Amino acid sequence: MQPTTLAQLARELEFEHALDAQIVGLTHDSRAVQPGFLYVAIPGLTHHGIEFLAEAVSRGAVAVASDAHGCEILAKENFPWLKLSSPRADMATIAAELYGNPQSKLRIIGVTGTNGKTTVTQMMQSLLSEHGSSVGTIGTLGAFIGEYKIPSARTTPESTDLFSILAEMVAKNVDTVCMEVSSHALELERVAGITFDLAIFTNLTQDHLDFHGTMEHYFWAKAKLFTGGKSKIAVIYRDDNWGRQLLNVTDAESIISVGQDGDWQITSAKTELAGSTTFTLHGPSGVYSIELPMYGLFNAVNASLCLAACANLGIDPDEVKVAFANLAQVPGRMQIVGQRNGALALVDYAHTPDAVEKVLSEIRNANPTRLITVLGCGGNRDSSKRAIMGQVSAELSDVLIITDDNPRFEDPAEIRSAIFKGTVGLPTQVIEIGDRRAAINHALSIAQTGDVIAVLGKGHELGQEANGVIAEFDDVAVILESLSDA
Numbered sequence: 001m002q003p004t005t006l007a008q009l010a011r012e013l014e015f016e017h018a019l020d021a022q023i024v025g026l027t028h029d030s031r032a033v034q035p036g037f038l039y040v041a042i043p044g045l046t047h048h049g050i051e052f053l054a055e056a057v058s059r060g061a062v063a064v065a066s067d068a069h070g071c072e073i074l075a076k077e078n079f080p081w082l083k084l085s086s087p088r089a090d091m092a093t094i095a096a097e098l099y100g101n102p103q104s105k106l107r108i109i110g111v112t113g114t115n116g117k118t119t120v121t122q123m124m125q126s127l128l129s130e131h132g133s134s135v136g137t138i139g140t141l142g143a144f145i146g147e148y149k150i151p152s153a154r155t156t157p158e159s160t161d162l163f164s165i166l167a168e169m170v171a172k173n174v175d176t177v178c179m180e181v182s183s184h185a186l187e188l189e190r191v192a193g194i195t196f197d198l199a200i201f202t203n204l205t206q207d208h209l210d211f212h213g214t215m216e217h218y219f220w221a222k223a224k225l226f227t228g229g230k231s232k233i234a235v236i237y238r239d240d241n242w243g244r245q246l247l248n249v250t251d252a253e254s255i256i257s258v259g260q261d262g263d264w265q266i267t268s269a270k271t272e273l274a275g276s277t278t279f280t281l282h283g284p285s286g287v288y289s290i291e292l293p294m295y296g297l298f299n300a301v302n303a304s305l306c307l308a309a310c311a312n313l314g315i316d317p318d319e320v321k322v323a324f325a326n327l328a329q330v331p332g333r334m335q336i337v338g339q340r341n342g343a344l345a346l347v348d349y350a351h352t353p354d355a356v357e358k359v360l361s362e363i364r365n366a367n368p369t370r371l372i373t374v375l376g377c378g379g380n381r382d383s384s385k386r387a388i389m390g391q392v393s394a395e396l397s398d399v400l401i402i403t404d405d406n407p408r409f410e411d412p413a414e415i416r417s418a419i420f421k422g423t424v425g426l427p428t429q430v431i432e433i434g435d436r437r438a439a440i441n442h443a444l445s446i447a448q449t450g451d452v453i454a455v456l457g458k459g460h461e462l463g464q465e466a467n468g469v470i471a472e473f474d475d476v477a478v479i480l481e482s483l484s485d486a
Contacts, residue, residue: 001025001098001167006038006063006080013093018071019080021062026098028091028160035060040094040160041070042087053077065094088189092159096193102166103194106174109309110181110191111139112225113202113237115355116302117155117180118460120200122330123306124178130323131315136169138162139180140349141331141460145172156185159192183221191225198313199231199252200305204242205354219245226250235309237301238262256308258301264308269300273344273366273452275336281307288321295334295346296362332459334359337479342449344368345483347475349459351378351405353388356456360396369450370398372443376405376436376457377415386415390422393456399429399446403439405457406465436464437478444482455479 003024010017024036030052033039039061041049050070063080064070067087074081084090096103111120118140125135136145143152143165150165156179157165169177181199185191204219219242226234226246234252237243239259247257258264269279277292279300292303303324310320329335332349339345350359356375363371375393377386393400402419404412416432423430433439443453455475458464464473 001164002100003036004098006082009038009094009097010082013090013097015065015090016083017081018075019063019078021080023063023098026095026160026164028158030056030059030061033059033061035062037061038082038094038098039064040084040091041066042084042091043067050074053079065091086189088159089192092163092189092192095160095163099163099167100170102163102170105170106166107133107176107197107313108194109176109178110196110199110225110231111178111202112181112183112186112199112222114205114352115350115358116202116298117182118349119299119302119330119333120202120305121178121180123302123327124200124309126327127306127310127315127320127323128176128178128313130326131310131319133176134174136165136172136174136177137179138165138177145169145174148172155180155182156190159190162190181225183218186224187221195229196225196231198233198235198309199225200309201226201234201236201240201243201246202302202305203237203240203354205352215242222246223249226252233309233312235305235312237305239301254312256312258304258308264304266300266304269297271295271297271300271362271366273363273368277303279304283308283311283317285311285317288317290321290324292324293327294329295336296359297365298358298362299334332461332476334362335459335476337476338483340444340447340483343444343447343451343453345444345447345453345455345479347455347459347479349461350456351458353385353392356389357392357396359456360393360454363452363454364396366452368452369448370452371396372399372401372447372451372453373397374401374403374436374439374443374453374455375419376403377419378406378457379408379410379412379415381408383418386418387422390419391426392422394423394426394428394430397428397454399431399443401431401433401439401443403432403436404434404464404466405436406461407467408465409467412466436473436475440475440478441482444479 007020023038028040033056039056065082071081071083140155143150233254234250235256238257264283267280271277281288335347337345350356463470
């Protein structure tokens with residue numbers, strides 16, 4: 001970021017300001033302020049950023065951007081301020097300006113949906129890289145340029161961080177960015193100021209209702225990526241009810257549908273538990289027989305969305321078809337970890353009723369001798385899905401082990417109890433083991449030849465959060481450790 005002054009920034013963006021200061025950095029987090037920074041103090045879910053003014057100043061903030069309430073306080077303090085009329089959108093505008101508008105120098109592809117965002121983003125990165133693009137990714141796994149990781153705290157970072165990441169990608173000669181765009185990010189204007197060259201919609205199922213309230217509000221948050229001129233090309237999975245609704249409201253310049261009766265149609269999909277999926281994709285330019293080195297029929301959908309997207313970016317589908325063979329397992333997404341006594345252990349991030357049902361149904365369709373599921377639910381999140389996840393898991397599993405996920409600030413026993421309520425009356429053997437490591441080890445210890453152990457909920461995560469403390473925890477590592485001890 002090039003240093004500037006508050007007065008110059010105010011002139012360029014036509015914002016009201018008072019006094020002046022030399023600005024060398026930007027943040028919305030008072031704890032991250034460094035000397036010479038502009039601190040953005042806006043309303044949050046529980047606090048207003050202006051409440052942390054003293055901390056920001058003590059750390060070296062030289063000016064503050066805030067709403068009318070914050071600026072009134074700053075005026076009394078005779079401290080340099082920049083007035084924001086639409087706090088979150090204006091914060092993104094400031095970040096884009098201070099970082100040299102990196103979004104204008106990149107081809108940006110956004111992926112949204114309840115499930116599949118990470119897999120589709122990683123697939124697109126791989127396919128576009130094979131085609132010769134220099135690709136950066138931003139999402140649940142972090143922000144990456146190749147193997148180089150850029151610090152990132154959220155699936156879609158706050159705008160002050162996002163534009164910093166985009167600027168770093170520009171500096172490192174990235175030409176294309178594939179990023180997950182969460183409903184929170186769209187609702188909270190984290191991607192304001194970005195016009196996506198292409199946007200992909202995977203599906204919409206129950207999640208985040210603690211934030212959005214209803215599925216309708218959740219849908220319209222997602223729809224912001226496809227309306228108001230936000231995206232030039234829209235690729236939408238139409239076999240999802242919400243996807244069909246999205247096709248009716250999007251104003252993208254070019255609209256492509258994938259699914260039954262879509263522009264691209266999937267037939268003859270078949271998956272093998274050993275880790276491969278085959279299907280035929282019928283599109284406007286031809287018919288393509290595709291083999292993926294990935295497990296799960298839903299990955300046929302994910303791959304079809306990617307091929308349709310690449311075709312509309314000008315890449316020959318035959319080239320994409322060949323590139324599919326080089327796809328790697330996505331961490332924590334139907335990740336086959338290893339075997340014990342002829343039983344297969346896998347890890348998946350499934351943490352919604354729909355995702356759990358899809359994952360377990362895929363495994364069940366492969367006819368394992370028994371399906372042993374290890375499942376927990378996160379604390380301080382949508383509590384209405386817990387019993388549903390318990391019911392779905394019990395209906396599809398032979399053995400269900402209810403354990404802890406990330407209890408955060410809730411009582412883990414109460415979360416487990418809520419999951420258990422969904423299993424009442426079902427014939428499945430249900431075991432409760434709060435300690436997640438012990439639960440995974442027990443699942444492995446009871447597995448026999450032909451069984452599949454599915455450890456769900458945390459996927460790629462490397463920590464377990466409880467009472468504000470994040471302890472190291474990796475489902476994959478726990479499984480590998482147990483297998484090595486066998």
